[in-house]
Amino acid sequence: MAAKQVCIIGSGNWGSAIAKIVGANAAKYSTFENTVNMWVFEEMVNGRKLTEIINTEHENAKYLPGHQLPPNVVAVPDLLDAVKGADILIFVIPHQFVSRVCDTIKGHIKTDAVGMSLIKGVDEGPDGLKLISDVIREKLGITMTVLMGANLANEVADEKFCETTIGCKSKAHGPLLKELMQTQNFRVTVVEEADVVEICGALKNIVAVGAGFCDGLDFGDNTKAASCGVADLITTCYGGRNRKIGEAFARTGKTIEELEKELLNGQKLQGPATAAEVHQILKHKNLLEKFPLFNAVYQICFQGHLVKEFITCLQNHPEHM
Numbered sequence: 001m002a003a004k005q006v007c008i009i010g011s012g013n014w015g016s017a018i019a020k021i022v023g024a025n026a027a028k029y030s031t032f033e034n035t036v037n038m039w040v041f042e043e044m045v046n047g048r049k050l051t052e053i054i055n056t057e058h059e060n061a062k063y064l065p066g067h068q069l070p071p072n073v074v075a076v077p078d079l080l081d082a083v084k085g086a087d088i089l090i091f092v093i094p095h096q097f098v099s100r101v102c103d104t105i106k107g108h109i110k111t112d113a114v115g116m117s118l119i120k121g122v123d124e125g126p127d128g129l130k131l132i133s134d135v136i137r138e139k140l141g142i143t144m145t146v147l148m149g150a151n152l153a154n155e156v157a158d159e160k161f162c163e164t165t166i167g168c169k170s171k172a173h174g175p176l177l178k179e180l181m182q183t184q185n186f187r188v189t190v191v192e193e194a195d196v197v198e199i200c201g202a203l204k205n206i207v208a209v210g211a212g213f214c215d216g217l218d219f220g221d222n223t224k225a226a227s228c229g230v231a232d233l234i235t236t237c238y239g240g241r242n243r244k245i246g247e248a249f250a251r252t253g254k255t256i257e258e259l260e261k262e263l264l265n266g267q268k269l270q271g272p273a274t275a276a277e278v279h280q281i282l283k284h285k286n287l288l289e290k291f292p293l294f295n296a297v298y299q300i301c302f303q304g305h306l307v308k309e310f311i312t313c314l315q316n317h318p319e320h321m
């Protein structure tokens with residue numbers, strides 16, 4: 001099978017971080033052409049063209065300074081040149097520019113190209129809310145997939161561990177796109193519910209603005225989480241006692257019991273005990289392998305496993321295999 005040519009449409013903060021991953025994987029796997037075109041909306045940065053900076057210094061000095069892009073990522077200022085011949089089109093531009101970009105490339109891309117939108121946003125069409133992937137699909141007539149996750153671009157570029165989800169209705173494209181995107185520290189799950197993945201990715205940005213308001217007004221963690229569908233998860237992971245002791249455990253090497261006494265003044269943790277109870281149930285049902293996070297918390301709290309190895313359990317999540 002001929003190697004797939006990949007084009008990244010966009011080169012902002014997220015576009016550049018993703019170019020690090022895509023460039024490295026394209027160079028690594030024979031499934032893909034080595035060269036990855038990245039369309040750059042041309043602008044002058046410190047008196048030089050941004051494309052020239054990227055192609056000589058391999059750094060997007062404006063949108064992702066301090067990170068080297070792989071040399072096989074080539075910045076292309078002309079949109080039509082960038083997309084020419086591409087089998088995989090990665091859309092990663094602010095959503096307000098999508099329509100114009102699609103109108104420009106319409107009729108100039110492969111008809112069997114696969115698109116993947118990393119864009120978090122929605123379009124307000126005449127009939128109500130419309131997904132950005134639907135806008136692209138309708139304008140270009142190509143198969144669309146999405147990739148969304150809790151993925152701050154700078155952290156991804158720093159290669160800090162995180163997870164992401166590809167929403168892909170076609171079973172044929174899932175493995176190909178996963179191979180292109182996954183690394184040891186950027187773990188990919190592929191699901192068929194692409195619309196759900198995309199709408200969650202878009203709507204969380206509204207919640208984030210509200211959360212910013214709460215911080216700016218010095219409200220508490222409960223208040224901050226009240227606007228969000230996963231309220232208690234957010235609260236507990238930022239402001240709760242289980243989180244606090246978990247952090248102290250990882251930093252000090254003291255036992256959970258010692259820390260509970262030291263830091264909670266008689267209050268009691270629920271997390272470790274719950275991990276033990278859930279562990280029993282999962283073990284009984286032969287489901288431990290499907291819940292590596294729960295299993296790892298149990299093993300670290302009760303079986304002497306090293307907290308330093310916590311990430312390994314997530315890297316080996318069955319969904320990522």
Ligand SMILES: NC(=O)c1ccc[n+]([C@@H]2O[C@H](COP(=O)([O-])OP(=O)(O)OC[C@H]3O[C@@H](n4cnc5c(N)ncnc54)[C@H](O)[C@@H]3O)[C@@H](O)[C@H]2O)c1
Pocket residue numbers: 010011012013014015016040041042063092093094095097118119120121151152153154
């Ligand atoms: N930055 C993140 O951490 C992050 C993470 C996940 C998803 N996203 C999503 O990815 C999408 C792109 O975000 P980003 O962070 O890469 O971009 P960004 O916020 O860095 O946006 C700047 C980009 O827009 C380009 N631009 C400016 N004017 C333009 C025009 N007229 N036409 C086309 N492009 C123009 C700039 O050249 C630059 O590449 C957004 O939907 C965002 O929500 C961002």
Ligand SMILES: O=P(O)(O)OC[C@H](O)CO
Pocket residue numbers: 120149150151152153205208
């Ligand atoms: O910096 P934000 O608020 O645009 O969020 C970036 C990513 O979407 C986080 O997953």
